Amino acid sequence: MPANDDVVLSIRDLSKQFGRGCEYCSDENYELQKNMCPHCHTVYAVRNTSFDLYKGEILGIVGESGSGKSTLMKMLYFDQDATSGNYNLPEDLTVKGNVFNVSSQKKRQIRNEQLGMVYQNPILGLKMDFSSVTNIAEKLIASGNRNVGEMTDRADHFLEKVNIALNRKYEAPKNFSGGMQQRVQIAKALSNYPPILLLDEVTTGLDLSVQADVLELIKEIQRDMGVSMIVVSHDLAIIRMLCDRTMVMLDGEVIEHGITDQILEDPQHKYTQQLVYSIL
Amino acid sequence: MITINDFSKSFTIHHLNQTREAVNGISFNVEKGEFLGIVGESGSGKSTILKSIYGTYKPTSGTVHYDSDIYGGVDLHDISDRSLIRLRTREIGYVSQFLKVMPRTTTLELVINSMLEMGTDIDTAAKTAEDTLRHFDIPKALWHNYPNTFSGGEKLRLNIACAVVKNPRLLLLDEPTASLDENSKLKVRETISKLIDNGTTLIGIFHDLEFMDGLCNKVYDMNTKTLEERVI
Numbered sequence: 001m002p003a004n005d006d007v008v009l010s011i012r013d014l015s016k017q018f019g020r021g022c023e024y025c026s027d028e029n030y031e032l033q034k035n036m037c038p039h040c041h042t043v044y045a046v047r048n049t050s051f052d053l054y055k056g057e058i059l060g061i062v063g064e065s066g067s068g069k070s071t072l073m074k075m076l077y078f079d080q081d082a083t084s085g086n087y088n089l090p091e092d093l094t095v096k097g098n099v100f101n102v103s104s105q106k107k108r109q110i111r112n113e114q115l116g117m118v119y120q121n122p123i124l125g126l127k128m129d130f131s132s133v134t135n136i137a138e139k140l141i142a143s144g145n146r147n148v149g150e151m152t153d154r155a156d157h158f159l160e161k162v163n164i165a166l167n168r169k170y171e172a173p174k175n176f177s178g179g180m181q182q183r184v185q186i187a188k189a190l191s192n193y194p195p196i197l198l199l200d201e202v203t204t205g206l207d208l209s210v211q212a213d214v215l216e217l218i219k220e221i222q223r224d225m226g227v228s229m230i231v232v233s234h235d236l237a238i239i240r241m242l243c244d245r246t247m248v249m250l251d252g253e254v255i256e257h258g259i260t261d262q263i264l265e266d267p268q269h270k271y272t273q274q275l276v277y278s279i280l
Numbered sequence: 281m282i283t284i285n286d287f288s289k290s291f292t293i294h295h296l297n298q299t300r301e302a303v304n305g306i307s308f309n310v311e312k313g314e315f316l317g318i319v320g321e322s323g324s325g326k327s328t329i330l331k332s333i334y335g336t337y338k339p340t341s342g343t344v345h346y347d348s349d350i351y352g353g354v355d356l357h358d359i360s361d362r363s364l365i366r367l368r369t370r371e372i373g374y375v376s377q378f379l380k381v382m383p384r385t386t387t388l389e390l391v392i393n394s395m396l397e398m399g400t401d402i403d404t405a406a407k408t409a410e411d412t413l414r415h416f417d418i419p420k421a422l423w424h425n426y427p428n429t430f431s432g433g434e435k436l437r438l439n440i441a442c443a444v445v446k447n448p449r450l451l452l453l454d455e456p457t458a459s460l461d462e463n464s465k466l467k468v469r470e471t472i473s474k475l476i477d478n479g480t481t482l483i484g485i486f487h488d489l490e491f492m493d494g495l496c497n498k499v500y501d502m503n504t505k506t507l508e509e510r511v512i
Contacts, residue, residue: 005362054362212383219382223396241382245361259335259361266337270294277295 006055007090008195008228009076014085016046016071016252035068035251045071047252049085053196058222058229060243060260062236062275068252069232070120073200076230077117078107089114091195112143116189116227120201122181125188128174132159132184135173136191143192158187162217179210186217190225197221197229203238215241236279240264248272281450281481282333283309287342289328302328306342308500308507315472315482317492320502326485329502330452332357333483334374335364346372349449369397373448377455379435381427387413387438388423394442412445413438416467432459437467444471451475453484457491465491 019042024030030037035044046068053059061069074080076087087099092114095102099110119125126135136155145151159169162183173181182202189197199218203211215238221227233239239246240260247257248269256269267273287306292299303325310316318326331337333344335356344356349371351363359367368374381390388409395405413423416437422430427438440456457465465488472495475482486492492499499508 057362057365215382216384223393240380244365257361259365261336262338265331266291268292273294 007052009053010088012050012086014049015083017083018043044252056226057244060239060246061232063249067249116194116197118185118189118199118202125185126173131170133169136188162187197227199231281312281347283345285343288340290340313479314497316498317496318485318500324502371449373443373451375443375453379439386424412441416441450481
């Protein structure tokens with residue numbers, strides 16, 4: 001029976017700690033206070049996390065603030081180094097084995113060609129003073145594209161796809177609303193046709209109607225382009241609408257995972273139950 | 281096609297420190313092309329059984345064996361999430377009492393999307409979706425409306441349309457006739473008859489016992505835990 005078919009991203013035993021650790025917390029069975037060692041104050045932001053992302057699916061990650069969701073995403077996008085763990089991209093034939101161990105030049109290449117990232121805060125993903133077209137061109141140039149005509153065409157194509165009027169394409173995103181900035185970020189992230197898209201709380205802080213626009217866009221991208229996505233959110237309604245499978249994180253650990261309706265209708269863990277009971 | 285063996289399901293509610301038993305020791309089987317009706321009073325665990333076949337609930341004990349086209353014989357709770365999702369997309373349909381949809385998705389898009397998930401091309405999907413909506417008497421004027429403006433009956437018919445448009449091998453129906461008027465019930469009955477003729481296996485929960493007459497080959501009574509065969 002095919003269980004591991006179509007894996008595009010595979011993570012094994014991924015951990016990230018802030019601090020050096022001590023003789024107490026280096027023992028796996030030692031009980032931390034939430035995710036912090038009470039002796040040396042080392043924070044274990046992500047602990048022994050393993051999962052696979054399949055072709056064309058949307059994987060949701062939910063959890064409270066400080067549960068390690070964003071740290072996990074930052075490690076996947078090489079914004080932050082992992083303390084330990086294995087990261088494989090089986091579909092990328094140019095790299096074999098653990099992607100965390102490749103050179104920084106190769107990491108940049110993977111980031112530009114295999115991954116797209118949309119941050120909760122558009123300031124992290126966009127150069128706010130440069131035009132939308134330039135922002136998109138930046139990603140294309142980084143991956144070796146030097147043809148100005150082609151880059152402009154590509155920028156037009158994706159800006160149209162995310163419903164940004166082309167007569168505003170030379171405007172800087174700082175003049176745009178939050179929802180528009182988020183859509184420019186999505187256009188930039190998609191511009192290289194990456195097989196994997198990482199979305200970190202992309203609808204947080206947006207009003208309901210703009211939120212619906214972004215959700216619609218994400219679903220459309222999945223359907224039309226077959227892009228695999230990891231969506232981080234603390235909004236379970238969004239997770240229910242978008243995600244095929246869901247992982248629940250608490251204090252840096254994955255406490256529960258499964259098909260989204262299994263998690264929402266038959267939650268097993270105490271924390272997941274509280275989360276589900278809190279849906280408005 | 282489906283064999284449920286000594287199936288039990290309990291729910292642990294952590295904040296009350298309680299475990300509630302929903303169903304205990306259920307066994308039955310449904311052959312290909314049969315229609316099993318599940319009856320029983322409210323709270324007897326009918327929906328629990330249906331959701332466990334669909335994989336939403338994991339059993340506390342027992343097995344749910346399914347003869348799949350793609351994978352052969354499998355225990356639905358012993359396969360990977362990915363395989364179960366594939367079975368749901370291609371083989372197993374589920375009609376719930378409630379319609380939950382993406383915001384600002386029109387009725388027509390909703391039915392089309394159900395087919396696109398299976399890899400159907402857009403032209404075929406659009407044509408089949410239109411035919412299906414017509415069959416379920418959802419007026420053309422509503423095709424470009426959002427379903428959250430619909431009446432209960434319209435939502436239910438749309439829900440059934442989204443499931444049957446995929447032509448599933450196994451269709452699970454959770455009270456598909458609740459809140460429907462006589463005419464709509466007739467439409468559902470007609471569709472079910474057509475599905476039976478096409479060889480679709482069906483398992484349904486019904487309060488309307490009259491509706492089941494002449495459709496179900498088997499009836500499972502949750503109260504007495506007995507399976508009764510019927511001649512149609």
